[in-house]
Amino acid sequence: MNTAGHIHGHPTEEATAVLKALSDPNRLRIFARLMQGDTCNCELVQELNLPANLLSHHLRVLSEVGLVTGRRDRIDGRWVYYSVDRAAAARWQAWLAALLDPAQIRVRPLCGPEGG
Amino acid sequence: MNTAGHIHGHPTEEATAVLKALSDPNRLRIFARLMQGDTCNCELVQELNLPANLLSHHLRVLSEVGLVTGRRDRIDGRWVYYSVDRAAAARWQAWLAALLDPAQIRVRPLCGPEGG
DNA sequence: TAGTTAATTCAATGTCTATTGTATTATAGG
DNA sequence: CCTATAATACAATAGACATTGAATTAACTA
Numbered sequence: 001m002n003t004a005g006h007i008h009g010h011p012t013e014e015a016t017a018v019l020k021a022l023s024d025p026n027r028l029r030i031f032a033r034l035m036q037g038d039t040c041n042c043e044l045v046q047e048l049n050l051p052a053n054l055l056s057h058h059l060r061v062l063s064e065v066g067l068v069t070g071r072r073d074r075i076d077g078r079w080v081y082y083s084v085d086r087a088a089a090a091r092w093q094a095w096l097a098a099l100l101d102p103a104q105i106r107v108r109p110l111c112g113p114e115g116g
Numbered sequence: 117m118n119t120a121g122h123i124h125g126h127p128t129e130e131a132t133a134v135l136k137a138l139s140d141p142n143r144l145r146i147f148a149r150l151m152q153g154d155t156c157n158c159e160l161v162q163e164l165n166l167p168a169n170l171l172s173h174h175l176r177v178l179s180e181v182g183l184v185t186g187r188r189d190r191i192d193g194r195w196v197y198y199s200v201d202r203a204a205a206a207r208w209q210a211w212l213a214a215l216l217d218p219a220q221i222r223v224r225p226l227c228g229p230e231g232g
Numbered sequence: 233t234a235g236t237t238a239a240t241t242c243a244a245t246g247t248c249t250a251t252t253g254t255a256t257t258a259t260a261g262g
Numbered sequence: 263c264c265t266a267t268a269a270t271a272c273a274a275t276a277g278a279c280a281t282t283g284a285a286t287t288a289a290c291t292a
Contacts, residue, residue, distance in 0.1 A: 007148045012141050019139035022215075024250075025132050032123045032215065037224030038231075041269060054251065056270055078259045078268045079228040086218045093216035099138075099148065100209035102202045108153030112195040112238090115154075140280075157239060170281065172240055194238045194289045228268090 008098045014065075018092055021065045026050060027058045031084065034068060038083040067092075124214045130181075134208055137181045142166060143174045147200065150184060154199040183208070 005012045022028055029048055033039065039047075044055050059082055062068040066088045073079035098104070109115050121128045138144055145164055149155065155163075160171050175198055178184040182204045189195035214220075225231050 016141050023132050023135035023139045025128050037222045043227045073230045076229040089216045090218040096212045100205045102206040106153045111159045113191040114189045
Protein backbone atom coordinates (compact mmCIF):
# COMPACT_ATOMS: atom_id res chain seq x y z
CA MET A 1 0.00 0.00 0.00
CA ASN A 2 1.18 3.51 -0.76
CA THR A 3 2.28 4.92 2.55
CA ALA A 4 5.26 6.94 1.36
CA GLY A 5 3.46 10.24 0.79
CA HIS A 6 4.33 13.56 2.33
CA ILE A 7 2.13 16.17 4.00
CA HIS A 8 3.47 19.65 4.57
CA GLY A 9 7.02 18.46 4.09
CA HIS A 10 6.90 15.55 6.53
CA PRO A 11 6.54 11.88 5.65
CA THR A 12 3.06 10.67 6.44
CA GLU A 13 4.37 7.77 8.51
CA GLU A 14 6.51 10.00 10.69
CA ALA A 15 3.60 12.33 11.34
CA THR A 16 1.20 9.55 12.23
CA ALA A 17 3.79 8.03 14.56
CA VAL A 18 4.00 11.29 16.50
CA LEU A 19 0.22 11.67 16.57
CA LYS A 20 -0.18 8.09 17.71
CA ALA A 21 2.35 8.66 20.47
CA LEU A 22 0.23 11.53 21.77
CA SER A 23 -3.10 9.77 21.22
CA ASP A 24 -2.95 7.73 24.40
CA PRO A 25 -4.43 9.31 27.56
CA ASN A 26 -1.54 8.30 29.79
CA ARG A 27 1.11 9.40 27.30
CA LEU A 28 -0.66 12.71 26.79
CA ARG A 29 -0.66 13.25 30.54
CA ILE A 30 3.02 12.35 30.68
CA PHE A 31 3.86 14.75 27.88
CA ALA A 32 1.83 17.59 29.38
CA ARG A 33 3.59 16.97 32.68
CA LEU A 34 7.03 17.04 31.06
CA MET A 35 6.16 20.39 29.47
CA GLN A 36 6.07 21.71 33.06
CA GLY A 37 9.63 20.60 33.71
CA ASP A 38 12.05 17.69 33.82
CA THR A 39 11.18 14.74 36.00
CA CYS A 40 12.39 11.28 36.76
CA ASN A 41 10.39 8.13 36.36
CA CYS A 42 9.76 7.74 40.06
CA GLU A 43 8.27 11.20 40.39
CA LEU A 44 5.84 10.42 37.60
CA VAL A 45 4.84 7.31 39.50
CA GLN A 46 3.57 9.49 42.30
CA GLU A 47 2.15 12.36 40.28
CA LEU A 48 0.33 10.29 37.66
CA ASN A 49 -0.34 7.28 39.87
CA LEU A 50 0.95 4.75 37.35
CA PRO A 51 3.30 1.77 37.79
CA ALA A 52 6.96 2.43 37.00
CA ASN A 53 7.23 -0.17 34.27
CA LEU A 54 4.22 1.25 32.48
CA LEU A 55 5.77 4.71 32.62
CA SER A 56 9.01 3.33 31.23
CA HIS A 57 7.08 1.85 28.36
CA HIS A 58 5.23 5.07 27.56
CA LEU A 59 8.37 7.19 27.92
CA ARG A 60 10.04 4.91 25.45
CA VAL A 61 7.26 5.43 22.92
CA LEU A 62 7.51 9.19 23.34
CA SER A 63 11.29 8.98 23.00
CA GLU A 64 11.19 6.83 19.89
CA VAL A 65 9.28 9.49 17.99
CA GLY A 66 11.64 12.19 19.22
CA LEU A 67 9.24 14.13 21.41
CA VAL A 68 11.07 13.31 24.63
CA THR A 69 14.67 12.77 25.61
CA GLY A 70 16.24 11.27 28.71
CA ARG A 71 19.56 11.76 30.47
CA ARG A 72 21.14 10.22 33.52
CA ASP A 73 21.89 12.09 36.71
CA ARG A 74 25.57 13.04 36.91
CA ILE A 75 25.78 12.52 40.65
CA ASP A 76 23.64 9.40 41.05
CA GLY A 77 23.46 7.44 37.81
CA ARG A 78 20.39 5.55 38.93
CA TRP A 79 18.15 8.51 38.17
CA VAL A 80 17.04 9.37 34.66
CA TYR A 81 15.52 12.75 33.88
CA TYR A 82 13.09 13.05 31.01
CA SER A 83 12.31 16.28 29.20
CA VAL A 84 10.46 17.51 26.14
CA ASP A 85 12.65 18.00 23.08
CA ARG A 86 12.33 21.69 22.29
CA ALA A 87 13.11 21.40 18.58
CA ALA A 88 10.69 18.52 18.09
CA ALA A 89 7.93 20.38 19.91
CA ALA A 90 8.46 23.43 17.73
CA ARG A 91 8.58 21.37 14.58
CA TRP A 92 5.36 19.49 15.23
CA GLN A 93 3.60 22.55 16.56
CA ALA A 94 4.23 24.25 13.24
CA TRP A 95 3.32 21.18 11.25
CA LEU A 96 0.01 20.73 13.05
CA ALA A 97 -0.77 24.42 12.77
CA ALA A 98 -0.43 24.09 9.00
CA LEU A 99 -2.39 20.86 8.86
CA LEU A 100 -5.34 22.30 10.80
CA ASP A 101 -5.14 25.92 9.62
CA PRO A 102 -8.79 26.93 9.17
CA ALA A 103 -7.73 29.73 6.83
CA GLN A 104 -6.46 27.13 4.40
CA ILE A 105 -9.72 25.19 4.18
CA ARG A 106 -10.77 25.43 0.58
CA VAL A 107 -14.09 24.65 -1.03
CA ARG A 108 -13.14 23.67 -4.52
CA PRO A 109 -15.71 22.88 -7.18
CA LEU A 110 -17.62 19.87 -5.94
CA CYS A 111 -17.74 16.60 -7.76
CA GLY A 112 -21.13 15.15 -8.57
CA PRO A 113 -24.30 16.83 -9.82
CA GLU A 114 -24.36 19.80 -7.46
CA GLY A 115 -20.77 20.68 -8.20
CA GLY A 116 -20.74 20.00 -11.92
CA MET B 117 -8.25 4.56 36.33
CA ASN B 118 -8.25 8.36 36.37
CA THR B 119 -8.99 9.38 32.82
CA ALA B 120 -11.18 12.38 33.55
CA GLY B 121 -8.44 15.01 33.65
CA HIS B 122 -8.26 18.14 31.57
CA ILE B 123 -5.40 19.59 29.54
CA HIS B 124 -5.60 23.17 28.38
CA GLY B 125 -9.32 23.24 28.93
CA HIS B 126 -10.18 20.10 27.03
CA PRO B 127 -10.97 16.69 28.52
CA THR B 128 -8.06 14.34 28.03
CA GLU B 129 -10.28 11.71 26.45
CA GLU B 130 -11.66 14.10 23.86
CA ALA B 131 -8.19 15.26 22.89
CA THR B 132 -6.81 11.75 22.56
CA ALA B 133 -9.80 10.76 20.45
CA VAL B 134 -9.02 13.56 18.00
CA LEU B 135 -5.32 12.71 17.97
CA LYS B 136 -6.11 9.05 17.45
CA ALA B 137 -8.40 9.92 14.57
CA LEU B 138 -5.52 11.71 12.86
CA SER B 139 -2.90 9.12 13.79
CA ASP B 140 -3.78 6.73 10.98
CA PRO B 141 -1.97 7.22 7.65
CA ASN B 142 -5.09 6.82 5.54
CA ARG B 143 -7.17 9.07 7.74
CA LEU B 144 -4.45 11.70 7.73
CA ARG B 145 -4.39 11.58 3.95
CA ILE B 146 -8.17 11.87 3.87
CA PHE B 147 -8.14 14.84 6.20
CA ALA B 148 -5.37 16.60 4.30
CA ARG B 149 -7.30 16.02 1.11
CA LEU B 150 -10.50 17.44 2.59
CA MET B 151 -8.59 20.56 3.62
CA GLN B 152 -8.21 21.17 -0.12
CA GLY B 153 -11.94 21.14 -0.66
CA ASP B 154 -15.15 19.16 -0.36
CA THR B 155 -15.31 15.76 -1.96
CA CYS B 156 -17.58 12.77 -2.19
CA ASN B 157 -16.63 9.26 -1.20
CA CYS B 158 -16.29 8.09 -4.77
CA GLU B 159 -13.78 10.80 -5.63
CA LEU B 160 -11.64 9.78 -2.68
CA VAL B 161 -11.73 6.24 -4.01
CA GLN B 162 -9.93 7.42 -7.12
CA GLU B 163 -7.62 9.98 -5.56
CA LEU B 164 -6.47 7.91 -2.60
CA ASN B 165 -6.84 4.53 -4.23
CA LEU B 166 -8.78 2.98 -1.37
CA PRO B 167 -11.94 0.87 -1.34
CA ALA B 168 -15.19 2.74 -0.79
CA ASN B 169 -16.18 0.85 2.34
CA LEU B 170 -12.82 1.56 3.95
CA LEU B 171 -13.24 5.24 3.18
CA SER B 172 -16.70 5.18 4.70
CA HIS B 173 -15.22 3.69 7.83
CA HIS B 174 -12.46 6.29 8.12
CA LEU B 175 -14.79 9.17 7.31
CA ARG B 176 -17.02 7.98 10.10
CA VAL B 177 -14.13 8.03 12.56
CA LEU B 178 -13.21 11.55 11.51
CA SER B 179 -16.86 12.60 11.79
CA GLU B 180 -17.35 11.07 15.22
CA VAL B 181 -14.64 13.28 16.69
CA GLY B 182 -16.09 16.34 14.95
CA LEU B 183 -13.25 17.04 12.55
CA VAL B 184 -15.33 16.29 9.47
CA THR B 185 -18.96 16.76 8.50
CA GLY B 186 -20.98 15.33 5.65
CA ARG B 187 -24.03 16.51 3.75
CA ARG B 188 -26.11 15.06 0.96
CA ASP B 189 -26.31 16.53 -2.52
CA ARG B 190 -29.51 18.54 -2.94
CA ILE B 191 -29.99 17.46 -6.53
CA ASP B 192 -28.96 13.82 -6.33
CA GLY B 193 -29.28 12.47 -2.81
CA ARG B 194 -27.04 9.55 -3.53
CA TRP B 195 -23.96 11.72 -3.25
CA VAL B 196 -22.52 12.78 0.10
CA TYR B 197 -19.99 15.60 0.33
CA TYR B 198 -17.50 15.61 3.17
CA SER B 199 -15.70 18.69 4.41
CA VAL B 200 -13.48 19.79 7.27
CA ASP B 201 -15.33 21.45 10.15
CA ARG B 202 -13.82 24.92 10.33
CA ALA B 203 -14.57 25.51 14.00
CA ALA B 204 -13.16 22.15 15.03
CA ALA B 205 -10.00 22.72 13.00
CA ALA B 206 -9.50 26.11 14.62
CA ARG B 207 -10.19 24.75 18.07
CA TRP B 208 -7.73 21.86 17.84
CA GLN B 209 -5.13 23.94 16.07
CA ALA B 210 -5.10 26.28 19.03
CA TRP B 211 -5.15 23.45 21.52
CA LEU B 212 -2.19 21.69 19.91
CA ALA B 213 -0.30 24.95 19.62
CA ALA B 214 -0.62 25.36 23.36
CA LEU B 215 0.24 21.75 24.10
CA LEU B 216 3.43 21.84 22.03
CA ASP B 217 4.42 25.47 22.57
CA PRO B 218 8.21 25.36 22.95
CA ALA B 219 8.15 28.70 24.76
CA GLN B 220 6.21 27.06 27.55
CA ILE B 221 8.69 24.28 28.18
CA ARG B 222 9.88 24.77 31.72
CA VAL B 223 12.82 23.25 33.53
CA ARG B 224 11.73 23.25 37.10
CA PRO B 225 13.97 22.15 39.91
CA LEU B 226 14.80 18.50 39.24
CA CYS B 227 13.89 15.75 41.58
CA GLY B 228 16.66 13.46 42.76
CA PRO B 229 20.22 14.24 43.81
CA GLU B 230 21.18 16.58 40.98
CA GLY B 231 18.07 18.66 41.44
CA GLY B 232 17.98 18.71 45.22
C1' DT C 233 -41.12 -2.27 -11.43
C1' DA C 234 -36.56 -3.31 -12.46
C1' DG C 235 -31.94 -1.76 -12.75
C1' DT C 236 -28.04 1.29 -11.64
C1' DT C 237 -25.07 3.96 -8.81
C1' DA C 238 -23.30 6.00 -4.33
C1' DA C 239 -22.70 4.88 0.13
C1' DT C 240 -23.04 2.35 4.20
C1' DT C 241 -23.30 -1.77 7.14
C1' DC C 242 -22.07 -6.33 8.67
C1' DA C 243 -19.01 -10.16 9.70
C1' DA C 244 -14.51 -12.11 9.98
C1' DT C 245 -9.62 -11.77 10.60
C1' DG C 246 -5.00 -10.71 11.63
C1' DT C 247 -2.27 -7.37 13.88
C1' DC C 248 -1.13 -4.09 17.08
C1' DT C 249 -0.95 -2.41 21.78
C1' DA C 250 -1.99 -0.98 26.63
C1' DT C 251 -1.69 -3.16 30.83
C1' DT C 252 -0.15 -6.34 34.48
C1' DG C 253 3.13 -9.24 36.95
C1' DT C 254 7.62 -10.84 37.25
C1' DA C 255 12.42 -10.72 36.50
C1' DT C 256 16.61 -8.30 35.38
C1' DT C 257 19.93 -4.53 34.87
C1' DA C 258 22.43 -0.54 36.63
C1' DT C 259 24.12 2.21 40.16
C1' DA C 260 25.10 3.53 44.85
C1' DG C 261 26.25 2.78 49.71
C1' DG C 262 27.32 -0.03 53.96
C1' DC D 263 29.96 -8.92 49.16
C1' DC D 264 25.38 -7.77 50.34
C1' DT D 265 21.43 -4.77 50.27
C1' DA D 266 18.59 -1.17 48.50
C1' DT D 267 16.86 1.75 44.94
C1' DA D 268 15.77 3.54 40.16
C1' DA D 269 14.76 1.96 35.92
C1' DT D 270 14.20 -1.19 32.29
C1' DA D 271 13.19 -5.67 30.05
C1' DC D 272 10.48 -9.81 29.42
C1' DA D 273 6.21 -12.61 29.01
C1' DA D 274 1.36 -13.06 28.85
C1' DT D 275 -3.20 -11.37 28.08
C1' DA D 276 -7.18 -8.91 26.82
C1' DG D 277 -9.10 -5.48 24.02
C1' DA D 278 -8.91 -2.32 20.14
C1' DC D 279 -8.58 -1.55 15.31
C1' DA D 280 -7.42 -1.46 10.21
C1' DT D 281 -8.50 -4.12 6.45
C1' DT D 282 -11.12 -7.20 3.40
C1' DG D 283 -15.23 -9.26 1.23
C1' DA D 284 -20.04 -9.64 0.96
C1' DA D 285 -24.46 -7.86 1.76
C1' DT D 286 -27.57 -4.00 2.34
C1' DT D 287 -29.53 0.60 2.15
C1' DA D 288 -30.71 4.87 -0.25
C1' DA D 289 -31.70 7.44 -4.18
C1' DC D 290 -32.25 8.17 -8.89
C1' DT D 291 -33.81 6.71 -13.78
C1' DA D 292 -35.73 4.20 -17.68
